[in-house]
Amino acid sequence: MSRFRCCRQFPGTVMVRLVVLGEDGEEDVPFIEQNGASGKGRLNPNMNQFTAALSCYPIVSLLASYMDLTTLSDLSQTCRQVRANLMQYRSLLITKSLRCENEDTSPAARLGNALHASHAVWTAYGQTGLKVGRITSGKVGACARDMVADCRKCGRIICRNCVVKAPPTSIMKFRHRRLCRTCMKSPLPELMNITRTIEEDGTSHDETTPERRTYARPPCTCEDFVWVCQPCGQTMRTDDTTYIRGWKWRARYSHCGGMGAGLGEANEGVECGRITDCLATRMVEKDVECDAAELAALCAETAKAEIDGRHWNGSSYSTQEIVGIGGKVKTKVKKQIPVGAIVKEYEDERDNEKFLDREQTGANRSWCSWCARVVAGKKDQDSATRSTDSIASTSSSGTV
Template sequence: MARFIELKDDNDNDINNEDDKNNNNNNNHNNHNNHNNHNNHIPDSRPPPAVNVVTRALGCYPVAIAVASNIDLNTLDALARCCRSLHDSLIQYRGGLLGATLRCSNETSPVNREDLLRHRARASNWHYVDNGRSFNGKSGSCAHDFVQACRRCGVVVCRNCATKSPPPATLRERHRRLCLTCSRAPLATLTHPTLPHTESEAVQRAVCSCDSKAVWLCQPCGRSIRAGDHDYRRIWRWRNHYGEVLGGLGTGIGDGDRGVVCGREENCLAAHNREQEIDCDAVDATPHTPFDRPPLGPGYRRHEMEGIGGRVKCKMVRTVRIGACVPEYDEEKAGAGQGRILGPEVKGSVRSWCGWCWRVIPGRLDIGEAV
């Protein structure tokens, strides 16, 4: 018994495979077209760009240039990233805005190549920054990405020309005690210039931010902050060492104007004018310009006084403005030997004055009222 089987040729298999591939491709193409047609009918879920007075104003070239001239590159980049409408308004003036941003006041000063490597090597050591020396020129090119005004004098400096921030451990030494009048006055009256009481956001920007942000000071203002801290703490150590009574007799220390003056000094709200005597020998030793003609002889302000040994000295009497005396606490006198000075100010329980940026440091009551 025989069985007949019909075998298929290889050509037939190839033809069938090609037909299957063509069918699959056609199906995929149809599915893709259907998917595209479906996506075309889906509406755009992105919100429309916000258009308001600010976006329309920044679309005007003079307004955009005026805004860019008061901010640095980082702030300009952050402004362009706020929304699509601001980005579209600023991107059309990109070239002009990048060249009109805030510039350092030392931009035109020459670079001192001799102090370039010395400045880079000593940048991490605060001892060399606080030595009070003056440098000729600048140690490097000015930066454009981070430019701000000095927190004390207002001079615009970049990050390369700003002084190095002190160590965080020295933040507690920047506090200065305020008198009762300044500590009880509204916070807005201690700002410069004086702000209205209703502008809380402006007051928050005007207070000290050395502990939360970087200490931004120019070189002339930043070189003397640590020396001022040491002098102020020496005054309190001397004051706590000598009391009001010595050997049963009153010393007069702390009476009237003989105490520690307010941290705001002549800008104190309770400041008053007093006469001050100055030795004219020290005044005459200071250099004068050719246009200055100091009165070397006796006059209305210069008085001749006979000192020890019959030596005649000249005293200059002038009127100066000094701040009111600050309160003193008995617990500070007990802990003055261990360095516990200005405890309430360091803890933040009362209002104080910053000796670095010359701005008020809010206390707990001020922060509670702001909240």
């Protein structure tokens, strides 16, 4: 006996009829309308509050604005009722789906980001041994709409054409950063919360008292896939190389304790991987290069001093002018900035120079520099397994 399904769509109602091809005299299955009732009292098992909400266009359009086309397709395949509700607004939901932020960006800016990404991934060497950077590793086309999600580090909405090229597996271990003792001993959920100053429209109307919000973010998943935007991924490999070289330098000169080069001495040690988000941060005075706003404020103070009959050369205790490479003059100011606590150094790492081996093997909890998320260690995974087993045993003991 063979069966087939017929779907008919009319204004205001959706009906599904099952037709059975068999012997004469058999009655067809009655209609099942959207309200769940049938001619013989049969109910639609897929009718509930969620499917009823999907039949309302304001609700489903708002829901579609947080989903890409792939997620909408997966949602429509959950059951026949959900698919019927979404199909009646198909053309409208496609236009309301989640879009990449770079879709309206100029082609020149997108091409520049693609060149930076390709130069960091693709490297060739000529006949004389000189490094030759290739122009691009792929085509620069329009933004995709089927795979759109937020950047794992900064949170910007990007598509699959705007993410960085997948890094090689061999450099995956260099993304780990060591955590301080406070961050290591703290509960894992405390490291999954991040506080940022973000407005609804992306601007800050009151710079003196900005709005700060706390977001919960899951642990790192860079082992499975890397979803990072081009601006965040431009300096990934450079930062990893600098971090590893810092460990080698401090381990090599750690015996010079009186020279301030010893690892773990005051502010000379390796900083916690969370940097300013460390749970044991402290305020340290450092020389920071001025940005555009600070330079404008200094120029305004200089002009005001000249009006009052005073003279200022541009240097003071808190402000210094430094001549950099190529004769470029840089202005630096002294600021109190938050600095992470000093991490621990193990004796075996100083001898064999195998740095961050505990973090790379998953024995200790670490911090991922690519997505700025915590990487759960072995103890965290064991505690999660024990809690799951205890919940399962409690539920099984409560049943009769």
